[in-house]
Amino acid sequence: MSQWPDTRILDLLGIELPIIQAPMAGATTAAMVIAASNAGGLGSMPAAMLSVEQLRDELKGIRQHCQRPINVNFFCHQPPAVDEQRAQDWKNLLQPYYRELGVDFDAPTPVSNRAPFDQVACEVVEQLRPEVVSFHFGLPEKSLLDRVKATGAKVLSSATTVEEAIWLEQQGCDAIIAMGLEAGGHRGMFLSDDLSSQVGTFALVPQVVDAVNVPVIAAGGIADARGVAAAFMLGASAVQVGTAYLFTPEAKVSAAHHQALRTARERETAVTNIFTGRPARGILNRVMRELGPMSDQAPRFPLAGGALLPLRAKAEADFSNLWAGQAFTLGVESGTAELTRRLAEEGLAKLLRR
Structure with a gap:
């Protein structure tokens, strides 16, 4: 039996550790997804920068080396007019x-x-049936979302405000990623483009937890065991970690990005x-x-x-x-599997000592 104080995400997603490797377009590799999932967490493959053929090939390759749950992430933006x-x-x-x-x-x-989720991408989900499908910038139109849910996939999406979290729950999200302002990469904001609405993880997570009934995943500024333990203390059921995984050999980052992460x-x-x-x-x-x-x-x-x-x-x-997120200086050189297990083991140890 799990010792985690909240096992809702573990039960919902069928994973052993409440650690989700964030989908980082351009930096995440199939090897990272495989290692994170095989370690007991949830590996996440970003689809926004992949063609449909590339996505299909990546997912097939992952399945050859990993039979545990995986997440595929899609953007939900509307392409702009010329x-x-x-x-x-x-x-x-x-x-x-x-x-x-x-x-x-x-x-x-x-x-x-960047490719938004569409009919063709939905067909890939229906064909290859990842256990989890997550979205950024809201959710796709209802007909597509219904098709995703019909595959049995659990649906996640990012909220950067309480209002966004409530909206996502009303549309049928199974869990919500509460994305604090500390997080690296694109803000998941979609109900407003007002940056003054964006707050930090420590302020956002407990408010989202109080506002919705589905489990909440904390994201933003979490790079070590202290962040994991703090997220659970705030009411989260899991954490999503991104920048810390950029220090693993499975990450695909440019020489300039690699240098900046280690010297800034x-x-x-x-x-x-x-x-x-x-x-x-x-x-x-x-x-x-x-x-x-x-x-x-x-x-x-x-x-x-x-x-x-x-x-x-x-x-x-x-x-x-x-x-990069604001906690990037906490990153340490380690493999994806080792990082996933360490975040969970040391985070749980801190929770049990309180």
Whole structure:
């Protein structure tokens, strides 16, 4: 019998440890998902940057090495209407960098895209039947959500406010990820784009726990056993950990990102929209300092990144997104399986000693 004070997530998802490896698009690999799930937690494969064929291949490969529950994560944004003037104004703002780095300003602007959950993605879920399906930026339309639930998958989604959590429960979410402002990567906000509505994990989690009946998963600023224990003390049934997994050999991060995670100071993260068009937390670099980090001129998500891609190819550290949560300095070098087990074992030990 589990010694955890709240076993609702363990029972709901069929996992042994209340540790969810966060889906980090671009950094998560199949090897990370396999290791996290086989260790007893829940590995999460992000789908937003994968084609349908790539997603299908990744999931089939994972199944060859892991028979335990896995999570597949999808974005639920609405693709923006084309705004050629805004795109050109944004590129014009970046023109001095093009000139400095010797990049052809008149060349066609690359497309930076993220795939939202749609009919075709839903068919992959129906075919391969992951045990858990999670969403970011709300939920898909009801007909698609009903099809996901009909596969037997448990549905999770991120809430950054109490209002979002209540809405998600009303739409049928089986559990809610309470995402504090400390979290790295894209904010899951979807009912409002007002950043002043965003609060920290310690404030958000207990309020969400009090507002909904489904179990709550704490996310944001959790990178060691102390964070795990604190989340349970606040009423969470599990934690979702992201940045700490970027220190594992299974993570796929650029050389610049790898270096920044290990050398930046704890105060050097900020929420920025200049890389994609939506607020996301990352380590400060040159373009964030000089343009923002928030800019009203950035094209809508996910189009802002296209004009930065040629600059990134020339000076990666200065012009690429270095996603990280505020607790990134707590990261330690270890394997995914070891990290998953350590977070659970040491977190539980702290809870039992109180």
